[in-house]
Amino acid sequence: MSLIELRDLVKSYGAVQALKGLTLKVPRGSLFGLLGPNGAGKSTTLRIISTLLAPDAGHVNVAGFDALKDPQAIRRELGYVAQEVAIDKILTGRELLNLQGNLYHLRESKRIERIDELIDLLSMEEWIDRRCGSYSGGMRRRLDLASGLLHQPQLLVLDEPTVGLDIESRSAIWQLLRELKVKGTTVLLSSHYLEEVEALADQMAIIDDGRVIAEGVPEQLKKELGGDRITLRVREFSDENESGQVRKLLEDIKGVSQVVVNRAQGFSLNLVVDDESILSVIREVLEKSNFKVFAIAQSRASLDDVYLQATGRTLMDAELAVAGERDFKLENKKSMR
Amino acid sequence: MTTPMANTSTRNKERGQITELIQETLALTKRLFIQLIRRPSTLIAGIIQPLIWLVLFGALFANAPASLLPGGMSYGTFLGAGVIVFTAFSGALNAGLPVMFDREFGFLNRLLVAPLRSRSSIVFASVIYITSISLLQSIAIMGTTFLLGYGWPGFAGLLVVFLTLLLLVFAVTAMSLGLAFALPGHIELIAVIFIVNLPLLFASTALAPISFMPVWLGWLASLNPLTFAIEPIRAAYGGPIDLGIVLLHAPYGDVTGFGCLRVLMVFTIGLFFLIRPLLNRKLA
Helix, strand or coil: CEEEEEEEEEEEECCEEEEEEEEEEEECCCEEEEECCCCCCHHHHHHHHCCCCCCCEEEEEECCEECCCCHHHHHHHEEEECCCCCCCCCCEHHHHHHHHHHHCCCCHHHHHHHHHHHHHHCCCCCCCCCEHHHCCHHHHHHHHHHHHHCCCCCEEEEECCCCCCCHHHHHHHHHHHHHHHHCCCEEEEEECCHHHHHHHCCEEEEEECCEEEEEECHHHHHHHHCCEEEEEECCCCCCHHHHHHHHHHHHCCCCEEEEEEEHHHCCEEEEEECCCCHHHHHHHHHHHCCCCCCEEEEEECCHHHHHHHHHCCCHHHHHHHHHCCCCHHHHHHHHCC | CCCCCCCHHHHHHHCCHHHHHHHHHHHHHHHHHHHHHHCCHHHHHHHHHHHHHHHHHHHHCCCCCHHHCHHHCCHHHHHHHHHHHHHHHHHHHCCHHHHHHHHHHCHHHHHHCCCCCCCHHHHHHHHHHHHHHHHHHHHHHHHHHHHCCCCCCCHHHHHHHHHHHHHHHHHHHHHHHHHHHHCCCHHHHHHHHHHHHHHHHHCCCCCCCHHHCCHHHHHHHCCCHHHHHHHHHHHHHCCCCCCCCEEEEECCEEEEHHHHHHHHHHHHHHHHHHHHHHHHHHHC
C-alpha cells in the first residue's frame, strides 16, 4: 500500500519548469531514496509532499489525505527535515525542541518525555542546553532530525540529510534512519549520492529533469539492466590509438554488448558483458594479438549504470553540467515564502 | 519509541482548538522574548534613544515662548507626548524584521510544516511582543519625563495614553508584517523603514504645533496618523483630560480628542483589512 501517491505533478518557477509530470508512489514502511542530480526536482517534490508548496497541476495524496484539500492532516503525520538547516541560533537545542513540541500541540509531560528520548537517541546530552549557534553542522542536523521526529510522525521526509556532514555524523544518521524503518516509520529521503541510496534505501526512484525515469527496488533495477561491467587496461596509460585497436578486437567477441573508451581514465576500456565467463575469452583474444592485460576488473551493474542507461550520461557528468549554472538566488527564492 | 500514528487522532479530539491556538501563540511569543533577553541591545537602545531625544531636543527648544504652545505648557511637556508616540511607532515599524529574517533563513518553513491551528498565531506572537515592548518603553519615557519635571498624566490620562498607543502599535505592526511578506528581503524592508521613519516624525505635531508650520506642512501633519496619536496623549499631560474638547486645529477644521481616537481606530481597522488578504495568501 502506498503512503504517498503523486500523479502528474507540474511545477514551474517563472520560466523554469522544475517538475514536468512527475508520478511516484512511496510504499508504506519503506526507506525510500529519491536519487537525482542537483536541479532534477527532488527538493521541489519533497516540498510539495510536505505541503510547503502547491503544485501547478497534478494530484498529491499523503497518508490518505489530499494535500490541497487537507494539508493540516498531512502536517500532523509528517516530519520534514529541510536541506537548508533553519535553526534559531539564540535558542538552545532544548528550547527549540520545546517550541517545536508546542507547534505540534504536545502536552508538557509528553513533550519532556519525547525530548529526553530524542536527546538520548541522537547523543545530544552534551550540547542540548547550549545555544544552537555554537553547534557543528552534524549537531545541527541531529537537532533538525530530533525536531522532525518529536511528534512521532508516520512519515519522515529528509531533503539531502547528509550533505556536507562528517563521516561520523553521517553514519549516526544512517543508523537512525534504519532503526526508524524497523520501527515502522516510512522514511523518504532525497540524495545525489549514489552510495547513500545504495546503502540505505529498500525502494528508490531516479529523478531527472522533473520526471521519474526509473523506480523500484535498487537490486532489481540493477538486475533488470543486466550484464556485468568490466574495466580493462592494456597498460597503465594507453593512448587513443592503442585503445581503439583493442576496442575493435573486443567488439567482435560474442557476449560483449558494449565497449566504450573512457578518455577520463587513461583511455581504459569499459565493457558490458553477458556474464563473467567471458573474462577468459577476452584474455585469450588479447594475447593472440600481442596485447598484455595490465588490469582487468569486473563488477556488477551499479545505480550509476541505471542512471547512465536512462539518461545517456553519468550522475557525475550531470552534476558537473549544472554546477556552473546553478541559480542560487532562484533556489533561495524557492524556499522563501 | 512507541509506535507512530497511535496518539495523533485521540490527542486532537481531547484538546480544544482554542487551547491549541494559545499554546502555539505563547510558544512563538516566548521565542521572541528569549531572543530579546539574550540580545537586549535593541531594547536598551530603544529606551536610551528616546531619552536622548527628550533631553537634547527638550533643551534645544527649552526657551520657546510658552504662549506658542497649547495650554501654555513647557516645551518638555509638549515634546514628551511626541517622543512617546514616535518611540512606539518606530518599534512597531520594526516588527516585520524578525519575520523577514525567519523567511530568509527558512525558519518560517519550520513553522509552516507544523500543523498550526491557525497561522495567525505567527502574527499574534509578533503583535503581543511588540506591544509589550512599546508599553515598556513608554513607561520608561514617562518615568523620565516625570523626573525631568515635565509632569505625569492622571489615572484617566494613563488609560488614554495606553489606549492610543495600542491602536497605533496594532496598525503599524500590521503594516510592517505586511511589508515583511510583500518585500523580497530585509534590505528592502530596512530601506522602507528608513524612508518612512523620520519624515513621518517631522511631518507630525511631535516636535512643533501646527501653528509653527508653513501651510503645506500643516496639511501633511494634520493628515499624519502620528498626529492623531500624539494629540490625545499630549492632552493627557495637560491636566485633567477631556477628550470632548478640540485638540487639533487642522487646516480642514477642528478635531476633538474623540475625533483623534476615531481617526486612529479607522486607520487601524483599515490597515488590518488591507493587509489581511496579503497575510492570508502568504500564510495559506
